[in-house]
Amino acid sequence: MVSGKEYTTDRIRNIAVLGHGGSGKTSLIEALCFVSGTSNRHGNVNNGTALTMHTPEEHAHEISIQMTPAYAEHTGVKVNLLDTPGYLDFTGEALSAVRVADAAIIVVSATSGIEVGTERVWEYCEARGIPRIFFVSMMNKEHADFDGVFQQIKKLSESALPVEIPIGEGPAFEGIINLFSEKAHIYRQGAVKGEYDEADIPAELKDKEAQWETELQETLATTDEDLLETYLEGGKISREEAIDAMARGMARNDVFPVFCGAAPLTYGMKALLSKLVELCPNPAEAGAEVAGDHDLIADDNGPLAALVFKTAAEPHIGELSYFRIFSGKVANGAEVLNSSNGRVEKLNHLSIPMGKERHEVSVLHAGDIGVVAKLKHTHTNDTLNNKGKKIAVEKIGFPSADIAVAIKGVTQHDEDKLGEVLPKLHEEDPTFSAAFNGEIHQTIARGMGELHLDVQFERMERKYGVKVETEQPKIAYRETITKQAEGQGRHRKQSGGRGQFGDCKIRMSPRPRGAGYEFVNSVKGGVIPTKYVPSVDRGIREASVNGVLANYPLVDFTAECYDGSYHSVDSSDIAFKLAGSLAFRNVAEKCGPVLLEPVIEVLVTTPDKYVGDIMGDLTSRRGKVQGMDPSSGRTTVRAMVPEAELYKYAATLRSITQGRGHHIRNFAGYEPAPHEVIEKVRAERAAERSG
Ligand SMILES: Nc1nc2c(ncn2[C@@H]2O[C@H](COP(=O)(O)OP(=O)(O)OP(=O)(O)O)[C@@H](O)[C@H]2O)c(=O)[nH]1
Ligand SMILES: [Mg+2]
Structure with a gap:
């Protein structure tokens, strides 16, 4: 080295x-x-x-x-x-x-x-x-x-x-x-x-040179009183x-x-x-870095505060952590404290980075940029300190990753490795993230754009030998009910051997959005023995995972069990669970079920001249524009848009604004989907089941 x-x-x-x-x-x-x-x-x-x-x-x-x-x-x-x-x-x-x-x-x-x-x-x-x-x-x-x-x-x-x-x-x-x-x-x-x-x-540039030189002298003269005096007295600033x-x-x-x-x-x-x-200023001249109560200046004698601003993993080297020392100095082999998690790390092979190479040094002074390999518990945005002194400097504010794609391993082996490899990619590049979404049963990867995602998958293959395919993410639709209704669920199988018997009557009523599921037991006089009532609840809850419209989870309702009957020998937990689930199916149909779709708040920032086109496009995506906020030549348009209409929106935005527009997405909540969407989603679900 x-x-x-x-x-x-x-x-x-x-x-x-x-x-x-x-x-x-x-x-x-x-x-x-x-x-x-x-x-x-x-x-x-x-x-x-x-x-x-x-x-x-x-x-x-x-x-x-x-x-x-x-x-x-x-x-x-x-x-x-x-x-x-x-x-x-x-x-x-x-x-x-x-x-x-x-x-x-x-x-x-x-x-x-x-x-x-x-x-x-x-x-x-x-x-x-x-x-x-x-x-x-x-x-x-x-x-x-x-x-x-x-x-x-x-x-x-x-x-x-x-x-x-x-x-x-x-x-x-x-x-x-x-x-x-x-x-x-x-x-x-x-x-x-x-x-x-x-x-x-x-000769041909003399006039031009004179003009710019005057401009330079004038500008500098206005920055300082002494210089201004020199200049006004006809002297030249040296x-x-x-x-x-x-x-x-x-x-x-x-x-x-x-x-x-x-x-x-x-x-x-x-x-x-x-x-x-x-x-350009040296680090000590660059002004203080404010970290909580500390004003850190680049001084060797100050407390150590070094921000890890990048980590990169390479197969033959392991993980490299790049850091900037805001205050204090470090020596090769020093033990430092990671203020984010309290772990102690040893800085072995302390180096200065030079492209892919590292030049080893014995000490790095305040203000410098360094790199070390193989820190075990340190991630991007952590601050390293002297032992016993916790000071965390401001983190890098990474933009949120809004472009999503569903991924799956090409082979079962690839699929099994995803859980291990995806966090490593995120660690190297915090603008990339991925997580399994249990509701739609897909692993969703998020990044800043299509090329960004492609590059992550190339890295995954090269560094970890894991290969993925991409798909359009499914939409996590939900269902809910709009009115109260009641009905019965009766499970009876009493021919030969030991029979099964469970019978319940339930009333279902809508709850506010986001309120979740609630079970109310108002069974009187032991018509259903107390020990079986929780089974009715469980039956309803499990059945509600598949709603009655298009098999999406049915949410935000109360189920009140108010009546039923039992059999002293044939009743059991399982029989009442089945009765609960049958009751759910019967009653939910009568409660005016609707499909809910996820709606995203989209904030599009664009040069003013594209605002008309942006709004037209958002409207064609069933978006509802909520407001506009113009500021110095750029406008931020705020709209609510169904998630289903936003796939590859970034590419459209780029082409409308010639790359000058960008957008931020926030999940806003669930809204009832219009009739056409319900029909489309039902048809897709039917095709999925038969296919
Ligand atoms: N003729 C000429 N070509 C140049 C000059 N500087 C860079 N290039 C060429 O321009 C292209 C882009 O140069 P890069 O240095 O990769 O540009 P970059 O800004 O680092 O690009 P990104 O990192 O991808 O954003 C390369 O083909 C270079 O050879 C120059 O001064 N003259
Ligand atoms: Mg470059």
Whole structure:
């Protein structure tokens, strides 16, 4: 195992690399690590050699799927770079990275500009208020358009400001002008590590450079009174002053600098690397982490608080736990306390993560990101402490998984293994979950989208050798009654041998929704001996599991047993149970039975212009719109929609809103289903039974 260096808190930066799918995040990290010398080969996402894209699922789908840390180094400072997937199904990974980063790079492609994924990660950063840098990637690609993309960035944030401008675009991209130093860097043909020659600013870019440089000076001047004075007196803010003012402005989210480059060519990497170190806060500068009564700052002498923000299992390694130390330091082999469950864990082979590799270290200082293998009782979102001191930091708020599919093992062996394997997948990715639903007799898996679910099943097969098939989840319909009625159930078999005799009269009446089943014994004068009455109750209860309309559980009713008869020899528990069940069947038919269907509260958030289409579509799904809540260009539509109409809704929503809409579902309750639905469901049940 490679051993890693020791970095003190002031020599650490934690940066989440975020952006829309395919914007160039993984390629950027690859180039930064190679150029900085922490990695000795410049890998490529297209041939499976990129440091931070190493799982078979990522290679098969050619996209990043999981959050993967790596690090670059500049002037002795370690820059932890958290690679995140851009594809929205895997957005939980981006959220985890934002939770533990002190700053972010927002990667925007010079040809595609701001996209939904960019907007989404921007929201995550806004919510935590972390400093951000824009990196306009792919400057060498045909149709690259820095100015056009910058206009789009401006719409996302008025406070975005270029600190570099490109020289040439597309195939003609050959350098950048650094507005801090007012120097042009012209990259050498065939540069391997971003080697460049310093040059004067090309004549045709002089005006543009002057304009942006003025803008930069003005913006920085307004951030600080001393600088403003210098500026107003006609003086120039020096490079050092400018960097310092920029870092302070970034910390307040007053300014977001914009960089550019082409990672596969290593163009722009050195400039970006040095600015990450100079402009982004070290963990101690990043502000306190509030945990209950504690204000945790990244200080080696503080109490240990390390948040496990990711766990990943690999067959030959076991489970890896990635953590961020918010306070305190840890040594290799240390025993720590998991504050969530009070268990003690030993941190063996303490390491810093570098793609799929781990570099072993003897100590990790406050603020750093580390990884250890084989913790036994520790899960994502647990906080590790020194023994005897419990401090839990805020957990990552994972989004709820709303896309459901039913799964079953391909073979009996696969089916038997599901109970063991599904929790492991959830552990690795909390936005995936699965559980057996006894009401519909299916195992329901939930995830963020169809690709997300597919990837989980691929992982399950690769890591655990368990294969599943998917099906549409069944709907857990129920039945209930709408009026009171009474009747008899009489079980009699008295020919030859010992006979059976049970007889009861019951009255059934509706109860409020959700009130459940209630049994009332009002038998008088011992017409049914007391010892047999519970059997009547049991008979009704068991029979109600199969309602009289379409065999779904009949719920929310009172059954009152008020009369009956018995036989001194032939009566028995079993005979009264059968009588109860017969009574249920007879009486329920007369009580106006109805089918209840599960109804889901759906909250759809979409750009305003799609609201009409969204409402039309919801109505066609028998949805009832309950309200609309517009806020800055986006509207949240709230509707109640029968669950049966929501299968694959996410895909429809994506196509209506071009990926910009998303939705949340909450189970709202049961409502009577209309006649057409009853007919359809009865026909399906009949077909199921005969088939
Ligand atoms: N021409 C050109 N292509 C680039 C550049 N950067 C990345 N690419 C290509 O763009 C594609 C996507 O790059 P990735 O680095 O995988 O993008 P990503 O943002 O990590 O993608 P996801 O993780 O899947 O969201 C790959 O084919 C890269 O080779 C660039 O600067 N110039
Ligand atoms: Mg990637």
